Amino acid sequence: MAFFLEKTAELLWGPWMLLLVLGTGIYFTVGTRWLSLRKLKAAFQAALSSEGEGQGDVSPLGALCTSLAATLGTGNIIGVATAITAGGPGALFWMMVAAFFGMATKYAEGYLAVRYRRRNPDGAFLGGPFLYLELGLRRPFLARIFALSCVITCLISMGTTSQINGIVDAAQDFFDPQKQQNLSLFGISVNIPALIAGALTTALVGLVLAGGIRRIASVATLAVPFMAILYTGLTLWLILLHWRQLPAATALILHSAFMPKATLGAAAGITLQKALRYGLGRGIFSNEAGMGSDPIAAASARTDDPAKQGLISMLGPFLDTVLMCTLTGYAVILTDAWQIPSLSGAGITLYALRHLPLPDGLLSFLYMVCLLFFGFCSIIGWSFYGEQSLRYLLPCRNHCVGWFRILFLLLLFSGTFLTAEAVWNLADIFCALMAIPNLIGLLGLAEQVFHGAKKGFGENC
Numbered sequence: 001m002a003f004f005l006e007k008t009a010e011l012l013w014g015p016w017m018l019l020l021v022l023g024t025g026i027y028f029t030v031g032t033r034w035l036s037l038r039k040l041k042a043a044f045q046a047a048l049s050s051e052g053e054g055q056g057d058v059s060p061l062g063a064l065c066t067s068l069a070a071t072l073g074t075g076n077i078i079g080v081a082t083a084i085t086a087g088g089p090g091a092l093f094w095m096m097v098a099a100f101f102g103m104a105t106k107y108a109e110g111y112l113a114v115r116y117r118r119r120n121p122d123g124a125f126l127g128g129p130f131l132y133l134e135l136g137l138r139r140p141f142l143a144r145i146f147a148l149s150c151v152i153t154c155l156i157s158m159g160t161t162s163q164i165n166g167i168v169d170a171a172q173d174f175f176d177p178q179k180q181q182n183l184s185l186f187g188i189s190v191n192i193p194a195l196i197a198g199a200l201t202t203a204l205v206g207l208v209l210a211g212g213i214r215r216i217a218s219v220a221t222l223a224v225p226f227m228a229i230l231y232t233g234l235t236l237w238l239i240l241l242h243w244r245q246l247p248a249a250t251a252l253i254l255h256s257a258f259m260p261k262a263t264l265g266a267a268a269g270i271t272l273q274k275a276l277r278y279g280l281g282r283g284i285f286s287n288e289a290g291m292g293s294d295p296i297a298a299a300s301a302r303t304d305d306p307a308k309q310g311l312i313s314m315l316g317p318f319l320d321t322v323l324m325c326t327l328t329g330y331a332v333i334l335t336d337a338w339q340i341p342s343l344s345g346a347g348i349t350l351y352a353l354r355h356l357p358l359p360d361g362l363l364s365f366l367y368m369v370c371l372l373f374f375g376f377c378s379i380i381g382w383s384f385y386g387e388q389s390l391r392y393l394l395p396c397r398n399h400c401v402g403w404f405r406i407l408f409l410l411l412l413f414s415g416t417f418l419t420a421e422a423v424w425n426l427a428d429i430f431c432a433l434m435a436i437p438n439l440i441g442l443l444g445l446a447e448q449v450f451h452g453a454k455k456g457f458g459e460n461c
Contacts, residue, residue, distance in 0.1 A: 005425035012432035013281045015273070021280060021290050024439050025101025028108050031446060032453045036103035036314055043311040055125070055304065060312050062217035063301035066384065067294045067313065069220035069377035071287050071320045072228065077374060078166045079282045080328040081348035084338040087278030088270040089249075090257030092329035094279025095286070099321035102289025103314045108442050108449045110313025112136065113295030114306040115452070120391065122398075124213065127299020128385075129292035130392045133441040136448070146292060146437040147389040153430035154386025155408060158293075161415035161426060163375040163382075164201055168416050169346040170371040171197035174364040190417065198416030201376060202409050208380050209405050213300055216380050227373035228324070234366060235327035238356055242334040249333045281428055284435065286325055287317035291431055292438030296385045307452050346371060383408055 029036060047064050058066070083091040109129075116135045117127025130150075133143035153159070168191075172179065175193035182189050208219055239246070257279075260270045288294055298313050328349060332338050337352040350367050354360065386408065387401055394400050442449075 005429065009281075009425045009428035009432075010277070012429055013277050015276075017432060017435075018276055018280050020439055021284060021435065022098065022101060024290060024442060025098070025103075025105045027443070027446065028104035028449065029101050031450045032104055032107060035107060035311075035453055036100070039311055039314075040318065043315050046308050047312045047315060055119075055302065058213060058217040058300050058302065060301045060303055060309065062221055063297050063309075064312050064315060065220040065224045066213070066217050066297040066300070066381055067316055068224050068319060069216075069381035071294070071316055071381075072224060072324065072374055072377060076286055076320065076324045077231070077328055077349050077371060078346050079286055080325045081332050081338065081352075082345065083278040083282035084329060084332050085343075085348060086270075087275040088256045088260045088264055089253045089329075089333050089338070090255070090260055090270075090272075090275040091279035091282065092326070092333070093253050093257035094276055095283035095321055095325055095329070098280045098283030098289070099287055099317040099325070102283070102287055102317040102321070105289040105442065106287075106294055106316050107310040107314040107453075108446070109289075109292065109295040109310075109438075110298040111306045111310035111449050111452050112442070112445055113298040113313075114301065114303060114309045115448070117299040120395075125300050126388060126391055128296035128388060128392075129438045129441055130389065131299075132295075132445060133437060137441050137444045139441070139444075142437040142440060144393065146434060146441075147392045149430065149433040149437070150293070150296075150389040151386050151393070151404075153434055154382050154389070155411050157426040157430045159379055159382030159386055160408065160412040163378045164198055164412055164415040166346050166371050167201055167375040168194035168197045170350075170364075170368040173347065173350060174361075174368045177364075194416055198413055201372075201379070202413045204376065205379050205383070205412060206405070206409050209383055209408075213384055216384050217300075219380060220377055223373055223377050227370060227377065228319075230366070231324070231370045231374070232327060234353060234356065234370070235331045238331050238353060239327065239334065241355070241357075245334050246330075249330060252333065253329075281431070283321055283325075284431055287320040289317050290439055290442070291434045292441075293382070293385050293434070296388050297381070307455070310449075310452075379412065 047061050080092070080095070083095065112132040113127045116132040117125050118131065120126050130143040130147040133146060134140045172191050172194045176191060179191060181192040183192060208215055256264055256270070257275055258272065260272060260275050264270055284290060294313055294316055298309050301309050303309050331352040332348060335352040335355050337343060337348050340351065343351055350364070353363055353367055356363060387404060390400060390404050
């Protein structure tokens with residue numbers, strides 16, 4: 001099964017897919033006249049300046065934090081580490097490339113989300129790729145493919161297994177590093193701290209989901225800054241302790257991004273295709289530019305200005321990948337954690353952080369807290385994406401949402417028992433199945449995005 005998942009992921013993230021994702025970002029970057037560079041300061045001002053002006057369910061900042069809650073998941077900690085282990089240090093460079101061009105893609109997603117959103121009979125707003133595919137591109141079949149893929153992605157990878165797997169690994173490393181506290185459950189050996197962590201996480205998620213988008217946004221607005229500051233502080237401290245090695249690490253990243261065999265040696269088995277595949281693939285997983293998840297949250301923002309919301313959405317890849325993933329990547333590279341074959345998943349980054357002059361117990365606890373907050377916030381963000389996609393697929397059937405939440409929580413808990421390798425391959429597969437129809441929609445509506453940028457910011461923007 002693991003072999004099948006790995007080969008399917010490699011097929012979906014072949015050269016054609018990488019070209020489609022990167023090419024779309026380049027196209028929107030040029031078409032919006034490098035808006036992601038020129039308007040970065042304005043994007044921060046727009047996110048922080050007001051509670052929103054217009055119709056919507058949450059403030060623009062609340063919508064951004066909901067999006068960041070989903071994107072600032074364990075992909076920033078575990079996904080980066082596994083990408084560098086599999087694709088070499090050069091994978092970090094391609095993650096940055098994906099993030100930079102992904103900023104323009106996110107602008108387009110946010111713009112179209114607000115332009116084509118609609119109000120449900122219960123008064124809440126619904127929007128995302130399924131609506132701009134149906135109403136803008138007039139391709140309802142693609143809209144349904146996206147919505148169904150989003151529901152599946154939410155249930156079995158991005159919203160459940162890939163996040164809780166990191167949480168329980170961290171709990172196990174802290175409470176039972178020797179992996180001796182086990183019990184047999186239905187014939188399966190289960191680690192007790194991991195089981196407790198999975199159960200508590202599932203229960204807390206259930207409490208948040210009961211409050212809908214407003215409670216999700218409230219929790220995200222409080223948790224996202226806290227977890228970002230804590231993790232940034234730890235990784236930045238580690239990097240500063242190794243500042244003399246920064247030039248060599250940067251050179252290694254750049255050389256292995258283009259010539260991995262010459263830099264790392266043929267015996268490493270890392271090729272340019274692997275560096276591209278894992279770098280761009282994990283970059284998309286981390287910041288979700290092109291996947292179409294972010295516009296589902298953007299559509300709930302209190303605003304009547306699609307261009308302004310596009311700017312705010314543009315901040316996602318910058319904060320998520322350019323900042324957070326770079327810190328993780330350098331921490332893993334500077335400490336050579338990526339070269340230790342016995343390490344996997346959360347253990348790679350934890351090994352790197354253990355180079356900090358802190359007691360091992362305290363460090364393991366702080367790392368567990370980081371993974372808990374990152375994973376928990378990502379889970380609640382993705383649960384909202386899945387619910388909104390289900391509301392599109394099954395309008396006027398609100399009872400289905402209740403059953404969806406029950407299934408979501410059951411699958412979330414089951415992720416406690418899956419291996420990291422299976423989880424990340426599942427994530428890659430369903431990232432692709434969401435991205436394809438969304439990217440088709442973005443490219444088909446590109447002229448509307450370009451016209452909206454000119455109208456919103458002036459002809460000479």
